[in-house]
Amino acid sequence: MTWLNPGGLPRRQSFQGWLFLLPLMIATIVVIVLPTxxxxxxxxxxxxxxxxxxxxxxxxxxxxxxDASFLQSLKHAVIWTAIFLTVPIFMGLLGAVLLSEAGPLQTFFKLVYFIPVTLASVINAHIWRSLYDPFRGAGAVLEGLGIPFLADVAFLGEKNLALYAVAWVDVWRWWGFLVVVFLAALQAINPELYDSAKVDGASWWLEFRHVTLPGIRVTLLFVVLITIVGSLNVFDYVYILTQGGPAGATEVPVTLLYKSAFQKxxxxxxxxxxxxxxxxxxxxxxxxxxxxxxxxxx
Amino acid sequence: MTAGVNVGTARRKWNLRRTLLVYVPLVILAIVALGPVLVLLFNSLKTGREIVQDPLGLPDAPQLANYARAWRQGHFESTMRNSAILTAGSVLGVCIISGLAAYALGRLRVRGSRGVVTYLFLATTAPAPLYVIPLFFMWTRLGQINSLSGLIIIYWGVLSPFATLLLRSFLLSLPTELEDAGRVDGAGEIRVLLSIILPLSWPGFVVVGLITALGTWNEFFFANTFIHSQRLKPVTISLLSFQHQFSNDWELTSAASVIAVVPVVALFLVFQRRFIAGMTAGGLKG
Structure with missing residues (x-):
């Protein structure tokens, strides 16, 4: 269709194009670029x-x-990153692979897994603060059922547990998102690749390694990127659940930044x-x- | 091919072991996802004593009065209004800003548009801690702390880059014949945008509107930083102080949480396909 664009049109389009880009540029420059x-x-x-x-x-x-407290917060961010590179990605892949086999119930399960993704952090934090409660939470219920070892454990108050307890709340609302992302990637893989793997008599593991993983590697790489960047900058759940405590056990760099800037x-x-x-x-x-x-x- | 597929499904249907292997873990994952949400719902309908005696079980007699109390004491009349204002302002602005920009990037030949796309990708991934401190003090100077419109402008800047990328890829997937015909007929770019592109691309705008609405309604970091006055707090931020204030009345805080969730879950269930498509698009396109 180049004949529709003789001579002057591209330049006029370019100028008008920048006019249309102007509001976006102003908003992002004021809010992001200049403050950065x-x-x-x-x-x-x-x-x-x-x-x-x-x-x-x-x-x-x-x-x-x-600064010992900063170095400690950095260590927590690294632990957080390690957790998020494994647990939710494993759960997400597991859910997606199973869902691709689930037939007519696929949509239903997808919906169920996605519900925590849509809830606000304050809500999710409240849900898990209740479940973690040593006297009125899941530990107390298990004790009533004769499983005593979680009773009286204050997950969020225990120095050795608090970081993992907070991380789990964030994992819990995140993995369902990965299920849906991975499922969409799986569905984009050419089914003939699976057929020929079947013909070759490949086990499910070989099939996963040589067809599934290469098929979703673009998505996987992107997920790894947003996981690392998100983990280094984690804030919401730590701030809401523990404010970095007890005794700095869940302090992460951004809670430290927040306190330095707005409290100190x-x-x-x-x-x-x-x-x-x-x-x-x-x-x-x-x-x-x-x-x-x-x-x-x- | 068709025959092969039929044989395959038929065989699958009768393979009990395989069915169990797929559905047992799927059901376990479903319990992991939904169980805690159900506990919240149950607790919101119990009396305080019931929660102590049976923290996870079903309520004996649903205490709807919890909701009335939570609504009153949680100032939901004003927080819902604030959240609604924030969400409407954010959605409207993001749709206009990113609609115009996506049209330029996806439809016009703009010099430097590839650079703009990279810029938007960087803006999408830029972590808030990088810019929040000067932004806060700049907004203080401009008198935009404790201002819903000040917060809305922040949402425009933060949420528009991703929305633009999403709308752009949507526009790129549409055929161009109609607008070319429009241009031949002498329509200007704004005419083309309003009367040809917009009617064709409304599904893209619905997706962008939905994820912007969800992102704004649930947003915590900026709202918590920039709004301090109770009168202007949106639902999420007010809920946090409510939870601290009534930290022993779980039936009350649970009911308040459910109230805060209802608009989101309703919207999600109605539009779930578009929601999921929009939120996962970033993961696919990169």
Whole structure:
């Protein structure tokens, strides 16, 4: 249809196109781009958030490198990432593979698995705070049934358990999303590949390794990306359920950032945390784009 | 081919072991997903004493009065209104902003449009901690703390990039003949957009509207940071302080939670196919 676009039209379209892009550009520049640049700039300063800004170079980062509570929060973010790279992805794959065999009930189960995805974090947190309760929760019920070992365990109050207990709440509302994502990817695989695997007499494991996994690798890679970036920047469930406690046992970088900026008024220091976490997220993103660029998607 | 498929399904149908192997784990997963939600529903209908005696079981006699109390004491009249305002403003703005942008990216030849797509991808993945601190102090300066419209503008910026990418890929899948004919007839781009593209692409807008509505209604991080006055709190944020305030009255906090959930679950069940399609599109297209 190039004959419809003689000479001047593309240029006119280009100008009008940028007019149409203008609201989007303004909104994202005001809300995301300028504050992002400001974060990086403020990370080099001593600033309370109000009043005077003092340039101190890399001092905030030097402090971060030896700040025990920051290093501990980083460790928690790594544990969180490890949990999220395994548990929900396994549950999501399991659910998707089973659903692809489920026949007419597929839609029903998909719907059920997706319901926690649609609930607000505050609601999910409330549900699990009740279930975790040592006296009125699931542990107490199990004790009544003669299974005593979970009784009186305060999942959210126990230093060794709290991080995992909070992570499970987030896993619980997340894995159903992955089921649906993986199922859509599975359904896009050419069925003939499975047929020929069957003809070759491949076991289900070989079939999974050589047909299913390669078939969904683009989706899997994207899920790994959003999992890592999301885990490094986790906030909602930790903030709602434990506020980082007990005694820092669930403190993650962003809860620390939040407290520094809005409770201790150390906005410069908080900006340095934000810059560090975004730098780490950026590294992951660059790795992802490189893989994509190298033709991993072909 | 057809015969082979029939034989396959017939064989599958009679294979009891295989059926169990598929359905037993599916049912277990369904209990994992739905069980806790049902416990919430049950607790919302019990008396406080019942919850202590039987925390997971069915209620004896449904206590609908819990809901009336939760509605009153949870200030739902004002929080529902605030959430509705936020959601409407966010959906309307995101649809307009991303509709215009997606049209430019998916339909017009715009110089630099590939760069814009990469920019939008980066904006979608940009973690909020990277920009929330200066945004907060900028909004403080502009008097936009404790302002629903101030929060709505943030949602525009945060939610439009993904919505644009989604609408763009939707537009790219539509045929171009009609609009080319429109242009030949001398219609300007705004005419083409309004009278040709819009009627064809409304399913895409429904998807974008739904995920924006869900994202706004459930949003916690920005709402919690930018709204502090009880009068302006949306449902989710107000619910959190309500839960702390009545942390021992589970029947009350559970009823309040159910009230907060009802609009979302209703919307989800009605539009579930579009919902799921929209929310998973990002995972497929990258």
């Amino acid at each position: 640049l400001a974060t990086v700039a403020f990370s080099l300063t001593d600033w309370s958030g109000f009043g005077e800004v003092t340039f101190i170079g890399l001092e905030n980062f030097r402090q971060l490198a030896t 008024y150390e906005a410069g220091y908080a900006a340095a945390i934000g810059t560090t976490m975004s730098f780490l997220s950026g590294l992951v993103l660059v790795g992802y784009l490189l893989l994509q660029h190298m033709g991993w998607e072909e």
